[in-house]
Amino acid sequence: MSAIEVENLHKTYKLGKVEVPVLRGVSLDIASGEWLAILGASGSGKSTLLHLMGGLDRPDAKSGGRIAYDGRALGDLSANDRNQFRRDHVGFVFQFYHLVPELTVLENTLLGAMIRLGRLGYLREAGKLRDSARELLGKAGLSHRLGHKPAQLSGGERQRVAIARALINDPPVLLADEPTGNLDQKTGAELLDVFETMRGKTERTIVMVTHDPKVAQRADRVVEMADGLIRQTTPGGSVGV
Ligand SMILES: Nc1ncnc2c1ncn2[C@@H]1O[C@H](COP(=O)(O)OP(=O)(O)O)[C@@H](O)[C@H]1O
Numbered sequence: 300m301s302a303i304e305v306e307n308l309h310k311t312y313k314l315g316k317v318e319v320p321v322l323r324g325v326s327l328d329i330a331s332g333e334w335l336a337i338l339g340a341s342g343s344g345k346s347t348l349l350h351l352m353g354g355l356d357r358p359d360a361k362s363g364g365r366i367a368y369d370g371r372a373l374g375d376l377s378a379n380d381r382n383q384f385r386r387d388h389v390g391f392v393f394q395f396y397h398l399v400p401e402l403t404v405l406e407n408t409l410l411g412a413m414i415r416l417g418r419l420g421y422l423r424e425a426g427k428l429r430d431s432a433r434e435l436l437g438k439a440g441l442s443h444r445l446g447h448k449p450a451q452l453s454g455g456e457r458q459r460v461a462i463a464r465a466l467i468n469d470p471p472v473l474l475a476d477e478p479t480g481n482l483d484q485k486t487g488a489e490l491l492d493v494f495e496t497m498r499g500k501t502e503r504t505i506v507m508v509t510h511d512p513k514v515a516q517r518a519d520r521v522v523e524m525a526d527g528l529i530r531q532t533t534p535g536g537s538v539g540v
């Protein structure tokens with residue numbers, strides 16, 4: 300079974316009286332453990348799709364389509380359950396890192412766990428979580444930066460922290476929105492190496508959106524987004540019609 304099913308997704312933004320259709324029937328099956336890249340021009344609706352997939356926003360109320368994880372539809376969950384689901388199952392990496400400037404690298408990484416577990420829950424597991432955070436940051440090549448603040452890091456290092464933060468809860472799904480969009484080509488390629496390392500032997504599913512075909516090629520499969528639709532593809536990343 301697919302880890303993630305996206306069926307006939309519609310999303311229309313309203314700007315005053317003007318309706319702007321952005322997703323016009325997006326369908327996509329993503330297998331468990333797959334690294335999928337969604338390639339599309341700026342404004343093609345990539346972030347909108349990723350936000351819907353992560354339960355950060357909802358499809359159109361009428362005939363907006365369906366998103367399901369292992370057969371469980373997000374639309375059937377209450378707002379509380381959807382938030383809980385997101386905390387437990389989904390990690391996010393964004394183009395602009397979204398780190399907290401006052402916190403160190405280690406603290407920023409642990410933040411994801413604090414949010415999921417609450418203060419008391421976090422304190423109960425603090426020792427174990429700190430070990431996990433150190434291990435993740437080690438894999439990201441940041442062992443020598445644990446006490447640094449984001450302002451003392453390069454862009455590539457900041458994004459590595461964001462990846463560690465996204466993975467501290469060991470989510471089965473990682474959603475990445477232009478993770479290399481703010482990095483030069485070499486730093487971006489190194490960051491994708493970290494993605495590769497962080498996949499490890501787990502069955503983690505990665506969905507990454509990008510406007511850069513070179514970045515997309517690093518994934519197992521590439522689909523293209525245009526005119527509010529996903530063009531279906533053949534296996535191996537070559538795009539068909
Ligand atoms: N909250 C919003 N309100 C109105 N229009 C929006 C909103 N978010 C995005 N859009 C519009 O939807 C289109 C797709 O945006 P987006 O999903 O951010 O595309 P991408 O990530 O591919 O650049 C763009 O034309 C954008 O201006």
Ligand SMILES: [Mg+2]
Nearest residue numbers: 345346347476
């Ligand atoms: Mg975007």
